[in-house]
Amino acid sequence: MLKTQKQKDILFDSFIYVALFIIMLTMLYPFYYVLIASFNKGTDTLLGGVYLWPRNVTLENYKIFLADTKWLSAFIVTVARTVLGTLLGLLLTSLVAYALSHRDLLFSKTYFTIIIFAMYFSGGLIPYYVVLRSIGLLNSFAVYIVPSMLNTFFLLIAISFFREIPGELKESAHMDGAGELVIFFKIILPVSTPVLATMALFMGVGQWNSWLDSAYFVQSDSLRTLTFRMMEVINQSNAPMDSLAVANRPTSGVTSFSLQVTSMVVSIVPIICVYPFLQKYFVHGIMLGSVKG
Amino acid sequence: MEINTQYSTLPASKAGKRTSLWKRFKKQKVLHLFVGLGMIFLLIFSYTPMFGILMAFKDYTISDGIKGIFTSEWVGFKYFDEFIHDYQFGNIVRNTLVLSFLKVIFAFPAPILLAIMLNEVKNRGFKRFVQTISYLPHFISWVVVVGVSYAFLSADVGMINRALMELGLIDKPLNVLTSPNYFWGFAVGSAIWKEMGWWTIIFLAAITGINPSLYEAAEMDGAGRLARIRHITFPGMKGTIVVVLVLTIGSILGGGLVGSNFEQAYLFGNSINNPTSEIVQTYAFKVGLSDGRFSYAAAIDLIQSVISVILIFSSNYIAKRVSGSSLF
Numbered sequence: 001m002l003k004t005q006k007q008k009d010i011l012f013d014s015f016i017y018v019a020l021f022i023i024m025l026t027m028l029y030p031f032y033y034v035l036i037a038s039f040n041k042g043t044d045t046l047l048g049g050v051y052l053w054p055r056n057v058t059l060e061n062y063k064i065f066l067a068d069t070k071w072l073s074a075f076i077v078t079v080a081r082t083v084l085g086t087l088l089g090l091l092l093t094s095l096v097a098y099a100l101s102h103r104d105l106l107f108s109k110t111y112f113t114i115i116i117f118a119m120y121f122s123g124g125l126i127p128y129y130v131v132l133r134s135i136g137l138l139n140s141f142a143v144y145i146v147p148s149m150l151n152t153f154f155l156l157i158a159i160s161f162f163r164e165i166p167g168e169l170k171e172s173a174h175m176d177g178a179g180e181l182v183i184f185f186k187i188i189l190p191v192s193t194p195v196l197a198t199m200a201l202f203m204g205v206g207q208w209n210s211w212l213d214s215a216y217f218v219q220s221d222s223l224r225t226l227t228f229r230m231m232e233v234i235n236q237s238n239a240p241m242d243s244l245a246v247a248n249r250p251t252s253g254v255t256s257f258s259l260q261v262t263s264m265v266v267s268i269v270p271i272i273c274v275y276p277f278l279q280k281y282f283v284h285g286i287m288l289g290s291v292k293g
Numbered sequence: 294m295e296i297n298t299q300y301s302t303l304p305a306s307k308a309g310k311r312t313s314l315w316k317r318f319k320k321q322k323v324l325h326l327f328v329g330l331g332m333i334f335l336l337i338f339s340y341t342p343m344f345g346i347l348m349a350f351k352d353y354t355i356s357d358g359i360k361g362i363f364t365s366e367w368v369g370f371k372y373f374d375e376f377i378h379d380y381q382f383g384n385i386v387r388n389t390l391v392l393s394f395l396k397v398i399f400a401f402p403a404p405i406l407l408a409i410m411l412n413e414v415k416n417r418g419f420k421r422f423v424q425t426i427s428y429l430p431h432f433i434s435w436v437v438v439v440g441v442s443y444a445f446l447s448a449d450v451g452m453i454n455r456a457l458m459e460l461g462l463i464d465k466p467l468n469v470l471t472s473p474n475y476f477w478g479f480a481v482g483s484a485i486w487k488e489m490g491w492w493t494i495i496f497l498a499a500i501t502g503i504n505p506s507l508y509e510a511a512e513m514d515g516a517g518r519l520a521r522i523r524h525i526t527f528p529g530m531k532g533t534i535v536v537v538l539v540l541t542i543g544s545i546l547g548g549g550l551v552g553s554n555f556e557q558a559y560l561f562g563n564s565i566n567n568p569t570s571e572i573v574q575t576y577a578f579k580v581g582l583s584d585g586r587f588s589y590a591a592a593i594d595l596i597q598s599v600i601s602v603i604l605i606f607s608s609n610y611i612a613k614r615v616s617g618s619s620l621f
Binding site: 016017019023030031034048049050098099102107114118123126128129130133134147155179208230234263264268279 | 407411439444517519
């Protein structure tokens with residue numbers, strides 16, 4: 001009796017381990033394949049059969065990629081919007097959250113109603129576009145930064161986090177004559193690393209991945225982002241055969257496909273680099289906001 | 294999401310009754326300045342667009358700017374009528390609904406299953422590793438997902454097509470990306486791939502909340518592992534499952550929790566798979582921003598928002614009646 005139970009357990013465990021292993025492989029292999037394809041000679045990849053490692057190792061794809069000023073400028077714009085957008089977003093969202101975390105704040109019920117209504121209802125993209133156009137944000141770098149400075153979802157998460165900070169911390173600072181700005185920067189922010197890290201990660205990733213605003217709110221070529229450029233290349237290579245791109249650069253062996261995978265690696269690597277460090281924070285941070293009951 | 298009720302029932306502070314309102318306000322003026330900054334942002338970027346919905350009932354032209362929303366001429370339901378009689382109307386509505394319901398049926402249970410499986414793993418290192426890998430795709434842009442899909446599935450350079458042909462399993466490449474027949478399956482599959490691991494976080498947290506002594510008691514009573522999953526783990530997750538399901542159904546037209554329908558349909562859509570890939574959102578988008586027909590696009594957008602609101606309230610009502618747990 002006991003033995004059969006054990007055998008059943010072993011069967012059960014092996015099923016789960018095999019299933020999880022397959023899931024893991026499905027998640028991981030596409031990234032790996034893109035990586036090896038970016039280090040393989042473009043014309044060689046098109047022959048097929050590159051599965052486990054680069055067959056014809058080359059840095060040519062990266063050389064061509066970095067030599068292209070379009071990509072370089074897109075990269076710079078993307079880094080700039082990610083850094084600036086995240087910093088300013090963190091600043092405004094947490095500043096407003098700090099004020100709203102005061103339980104005795106007058107009119108706080110009104111403020112919360114306004115915020116929650118804005119979370120659930122929106123005017124849709126078309127009126128939003130009209131607003132951006134009217135206040136002159138279209139076709140400017142600011143369109144990447146300003147509209148996303150206040151994030152209502154993280155506002156609520158930050159408020160509930162700030163409320164858990166013991167009130168004595170603030171009170172003693174008040175006694176010493178510190179103003180609200182001093183308390184915010186010197187006391188609240190330093191003890192709020194988990195929530196700040198969570199917000200930074202999501203705002204940063206959102207900024208980094210964003211393509212819609214670059215495609216529709218901006219016309220100037222010098223303001224295009226990495227994801228937008230990637231979309232351009234993917235759309236191009238979806239239509240005509242790759243032989244076209246090969247024909248244009250007969251000697252290099254770089255194809256539009258190999259350029260495409262290279263741009264994907266450039267876009268994915270920064271995310272993979274930051275997220276293991278922030279992982280412990282965001283799991284906690286997301287729970288703070290979602291399942292409270 | 295119980296935030297809603299929690300904040301609206303703040304107790305009035307006792308001190309407030311003694312000092313006058315103005316004095317208290319003056320004392321808090323810096324704080325109100327901070328909040329005011331936030332309110333200005335909401336006013337500009339959330340509330341002004343809400344007024345913009347008016348343009349769906351008007352003949353709005355973009356050259357009128359923001360004032361045009363109020364000054365342009367009323368046309369009533371002209372644009373709603375036009376959409377209903379649009380020759381693409383049937384197709385678009387069908388695609389929107391089919392895509393959403395397929396996702397609820399297939400993409401919604403995936404993270405629940407993954408969470409249950411992960412919970413059965415004793416080796417903490419392995420569990421953590423699988424988890425870390427599984428939510429990685431969530432952080433990758435849909436544009437990259439399109440690129441990856443192209444690398445694997447396209448008819449000319451797609452690795453899977455190449456491999457299948459080499460193995461002799463197919464004799465000509467499958468046009469997964471440029472054929473209307475595959476779009477729905479492909480969209481659901483890519484949504485599962487991208488978001489499954491992410492939503493597992495919430496379900497795993499729900500499992501963590503289950504009292505361990507329940508498992509011990511069940512084991513004493515001779516319940517096997519499957520029986521324990523069925524009678525303890527699954528019921529323990531039920532509340533969370535219902536809340537996530539309500540949220541999913543509410544945002545069903547937008548794609549919501551199981552992946553963005555818009556980004557998928559827009560980025561994967563092309564002229565060939567258009568008969569199955571065009572959805573309400575992408576159509577409104579193209580009509581509005583590419584063709585410049587703002588009032589028409591706003592009307593289409595509005596229809597979708599209204600249906601979404603109806604869906605979230607009715608699914609919430611049904612969830613409350615059926616299981617006792619609900620979102621609000």
